[in-house]
Amino acid sequence: MEPKTKIHAENGTQELIVTREFDLPLELLFKAYAEPEIVAQWMGTKVVKLENKKHGSYAFETSDPKGNVVFKANGTIHEYIPNQKITRTFEMENSPFDAQIEYLDFEKRTDTTSKLTMHIVYRSVALRDQMLQMPFAQGINMAHNRLQDIVNQLK
């Protein structure tokens, strides 16, 4: 079976494209990006601010179970056309990574299905590759941490 979410990352370019087909009407797909409380649910982060309008801005904050903030990100919305398009920047705070620009295109497929194309442009090829590798690296870190936890319990 073909995976529903696809990544297209061409060699030596500073961009990547994430596509996904949804079993949702276009309006419902867009609503999941428009309403802060819904964004919070599926992104798994606290939405501190979300001004969905041209020249608006947004901010996310994620805490661990102990309440320590582990992730902070923010960006500016450059274009906001309901059920059609969102153009925005995304920047991770307290990180060495430069802001990226994201073009989100929402398309109607049928009355009950829709498609999202997320085109992300990074400052450099190296940064793109680094971001692409991050979940892989985090996976390794998590495995190490789990191992560390187990080792600590043995002590």
Add this chain to the structure above:
Amino acid sequence: MNLRRDVFQAIADPTRRAILLLVSSHSMTAGAIAANFDTARPTVSKHLQILTECQLLEQQQNGREIHYHINAEKMKEVAEFIEPFRKMWDDRFNKLEDIMKNYKPKD
């Protein structure tokens, strides 16, 4: 890590991904592979060279012909490498889909 990155860059190219897909079912000669693409033969040869250099493809001498086949071990490594990023978004989007399927408009 450097080798991994080379492998990663190798599969980032759409033609090279298509070649890997093609060869994954059975081993093929360079000519047979090139016949599947509109691209010029030297271009396909270059792609084959890159894929061989980063060990995604292996060459096998069959009489006078050289057949290319997939190096399954290496492919597995690559799949695991890019998969976490895809999976991260797939998980988020699956969640989004579930939430919106049960969405009831307010008021």
